[in-house]
Amino acid sequence: MIPIPPETLARALAEFARIVGADNVWSGDTARTSYADAMAPRDPASYAPDAAVAPASTDEVQAIVRVAAELGVPLWPISRGKNFGYGGAAPHIPNVVMLDMVRMNRILECNVEMGYVVVEPGVSFDDLYHYLVDNDIPLWMSAPAHTWGSVLGNALERGVGYTPYGEHASKVCGMEVVTADGSLLRTGMGAMAGSQTWHGFPYGYGPSWDPAFMQSNFGVVTRMGLWLMPRPAQTLNLAMKLDRVEDLSPAIDVLRPLKLDGTVQANPSLGNVIRSLATRGPRSALWQGSGPMPADVLDAARQQAGVGHWNFGIRLFGDPDVNAINARKVRAAFAGKVQAEFEESEWTGGDLRGSGHPTPTLAALGVVDWLGGPGGHLTFSPVSAFSGAEAWKQYTLVRGMYEEAGFDYYGGFTAGQRYLNHITMILFNRNDQDMCDRANSLFTRLIEVGAQNGWGEYRTHTLFYDEVARSYDYNNGAMRRWNERVKDAVDPQGIIAPGKMGIWPRRYREAGE
Amino acid sequence: MRALVSLGLAASLALGAAAVAQDAPVPEPSDEALFVEKCGLCHLEGGFGTRVLSRRVPEGQALLQDREVLPAAFTTMVVRRGIGSMPQIRAAELGDAQLAAIARYLEAGQ
Ligand SMILES: Cc1cc2nc3c(=O)[nH]c(=O)nc-3n(C[C@H](O)[C@H](O)[C@H](O)COP(=O)(O)OP(=O)(O)OC[C@H]3O[C@@H](n4cnc5c(N)ncnc54)[C@H](O)[C@@H]3O)c2cc1C
Numbered sequence: 001m002i003p004i005p006p007e008t009l010a011r012a013l014a015e016f017a018r019i020v021g022a023d024n025v026w027s028g029d030t031a032r033t034s035y036a037d038a039m040a041p042r043d044p045a046s047y048a049p050d051a052a053v054a055p056a057s058t059d060e061v062q063a064i065v066r067v068a069a070e071l072g073v074p075l076w077p078i079s080r081g082k083n084f085g086y087g088g089a090a091p092h093i094p095n096v097v098m099l100d101m102v103r104m105n106r107i108l109e110c111n112v113e114m115g116y117v118v119v120e121p122g123v124s125f126d127d128l129y130h131y132l133v134d135n136d137i138p139l140w141m142s143a144p145a146h147t148w149g150s151v152l153g154n155a156l157e158r159g160v161g162y163t164p165y166g167e168h169a170s171k172v173c174g175m176e177v178v179t180a181d182g183s184l185l186r187t188g189m190g191a192m193a194g195s196q197t198w199h200g201f202p203y204g205y206g207p208s209w210d211p212a213f214m215q216s217n218f219g220v221v222t223r224m225g226l227w228l229m230p231r232p233a234q235t236l237n238l239a240m241k242l243d244r245v246e247d248l249s250p251a252i253d254v255l256r257p258l259k260l261d262g263t264v265q266a267n268p269s270l271g272n273v274i275r276s277l278a279t280r281g282p283r284s285a286l287w288q289g290s291g292p293m294p295a296d297v298l299d300a301a302r303q304q305a306g307v308g309h310w311n312f313g314i315r316l317f318g319d320p321d322v323n324a325i326n327a328r329k330v331r332a333a334f335a336g337k338v339q340a341e342f343e344e345s346e347w348t349g350g351d352l353r354g355s356g357h358p359t360p361t362l363a364a365l366g367v368v369d370w371l372g373g374p375g376g377h378l379t380f381s382p383v384s385a386f387s388g389a390e391a392w393k394q395y396t397l398v399r400g401m402y403e404e405a406g407f408d409y410y411g412g413f414t415a416g417q418r419y420l421n422h423i424t425m426i427l428f429n430r431n432d433q434d435m436c437d438r439a440n441s442l443f444t445r446l447i448e449v450g451a452q453n454g455w456g457e458y459r460t461h462t463l464f465y466d467e468v469a470r471s472y473d474y475n476n477g478a479m480r481r482w483n484e485r486v487k488d489a490v491d492p493q494g495i496i497a498p499g500k501m502g503i504w505p506r507r508y509r510e511a512g513e
Numbered sequence: 514m515r516a517l518v519s520l521g522l523a524a525s526l527a528l529g530a531a532a533v534a535q536d537a538p539v540p541e542p543s544d545e546a547l548f549v550e551k552c553g554l555c556h557l558e559g560g561f562g563t564r565v566l567s568r569r570v571p572e573g574q575a576l577l578q579d580r581e582v583l584p585a586a587f588t589t590m591v592v593r594r595g596i597g598s599m600p601q602i603r604a605a606e607l608g609d610a611q612l613a614a615i616a617r618y619l620e621a622g623q
Contacts, residue, residue: 366561
């Protein structure tokens with residue numbers, strides 16, 4: 001831990017106030033509560049920031065970073081800070097100043113012909129939704145299960161959505177980045193002044209840097225190009241409920257070739273029964289005991305709610321004739337492999353609810369009410385090989401560990417083209433110290449046991465950056481050491497998010513962080 | 514959305530009137546509209562906040578707009594610090610003046 005000396009902090013805040021106005025600088029208790037992780041299993045005050053500053057433009061970001069670099073004050077950038085399940089708006093360590101870019105909320109460009117938008121960090125999924133819908137722009141967006149967060153921030157964390165463009169990181173094309181000395185960089189084709197193809201050709205000339213600024217602390221991203229998909233004429237949804245828990249394996253094996261050859265372009269997400277029940281209401285309506293719900297009680301609740309052990313939809317987007325052919329292929333592939341039938345529904349225009357296009361919602365956040373609250377959550381999300389046997393092994397092992405620790409297993413598998421994101425969530429009550437302790441130690445064990453089995457996380461909670469970084473241990477942690485060599489070259493003082501993803505700059509390593 | 518929008522050339526051509534409308538000054542939303550925009554996804558019918566509050570406030574008052582007594586100072590504190598399963602909302606995203614307008618609107622009732 002490297003505390004910011006009080007007189008240095010005071011000087012920095014005075015400079016920041018000069019840049020953004022005193023109304024946009026916060027310190028003391030206000031800053032600590034504003035950026036605390038509201039859902040953490042630890043005392044949020046133990047890793048709360050010293051202060052916060054909210055710029056309104058890239059120029060202001062540059063000016064702030066220059067001051068911070070001169071004074072050696074670490075900044076912690078966030079876009080909208082709605083990173084629920086992974087730490088909310090909170091930093092990894094105390095003794096930082098939040099660089100809160102929520103006020104930078106302009107959609108800078110929308111190119112309908114080329115199918116992309118250029119956004120600032122503060123643009124939310126709701127903002128983009130209203131912009132596209134209110135202006136009847138024939139482009140569709142992709143969004144996570146709740147729409148409060150930042151289009152740019154979520155893509156930087158490599159978040160996932162549920163349209164054919166749901167692998168958000170792969171739709172990023174061209175960024176503007178403020179580096180740790182306050183200078184400005186444009187990636188990809190944007191490296192050429194007057195480039196015509198900044199948001200069309202993602203790679204540029206020489207090494208490609210967009211991916212290196214994702215889940216990273218090498219720079220502050222102040223704008224991003226993101227591809228949007230052309231509005232489809234039709235969507236066709238094939239919904240399925242698997243009543244038999246063991247049908248997970250065959251369903252995944254059937255899905256794999258359909259994803260591989262592009263028959264299914266979106267990312268079907270096979271969610272378990274607790275995921276279905278937890279958005280509806282608290283568990284106490286179904287069962288009043290403690291510990292994980294017994295299998296027979298859960299099964300009765302499941303049948304009463306009319307949900308499967310696994311629930312998913314395979315949604316086809318595009319031309320009706322093509323969708324019809326692909327729907328036949330999907331049906332034929334599943335026939336006889338699982339004990340369930342598809343329920344088909346179609347969208348051909350008008351009201352977007354049920355279309356597969358996201359609509360503004362915060363309903364998913366209601367899962368924290370599962371045990372009655374005050375709710376907390378921690379998301380553990382290992383990547384699984386796209387195979388029924390591997391998914392089954394991961395599911396049974398992870399579920400067993402949840403239940404042994406006294407928690408219901410909440411989880412699901414979201415299908416990429418060649419992998420599964422296995423997203424699980426520990427739900428607990430924050431006022432129950434025993435539950436918090438169990439949640440913390442379960443998370444640590446999940447990381448360890450996962451790594452022993454060759455499973456790594458796709459993303460993690462701020463509290464566990466270092467543990468997950470250590471689990472990527474090939475050749476004595478060669479990747480972590482490489483990341484730190486890069487960090488030392490571009491930001492040795494650690495002005496930008498020191499310790500994010502377990503990447504520590506020299507100054508912090510020497511201080512024994 | 515108050516975002517200033519400048520469209521690319523292709524978009525401006527395709528959008529015509531819509532693009533122009535975006536450039537016109539946006540009127541200040543009413544206090545109610547502000548409440549719906551900033552709190553509505555959780556505090557209208559069917560919202561997660563409404564659901565949780567229905568368990569612990571007097572019957573028929575689970576909607577914040579239906580509350581008989583909701584002092585502005587209380588609302589302000591709840592929003593800034595969070596309460597139970599509701600996360601806090603900070604000044605950078607919802608300014609003090611906007612929050613004050615929402616809190617006054619809820620205190621006054623309908
Ligand atoms: C019930 C539930 C369901 C969820 N469903 C999904 C889902 O379906 N898909 C999904 O992807 N996520 C999901 N999430 C996780 C998360 O809430 C969302 O991904 C959310 O969009 C992330 O918050 P944000 O977009 O505001 O990003 P932010 O919080 O702004 O950013 C996330 C992190 O990225 C870094 N960062 C942000 N901006 C910058 C910048 N400009 N420069 C440098 N670094 C930056 C920071 O480290 C920051 O902490 C879910 C969470 C819950 C609780």
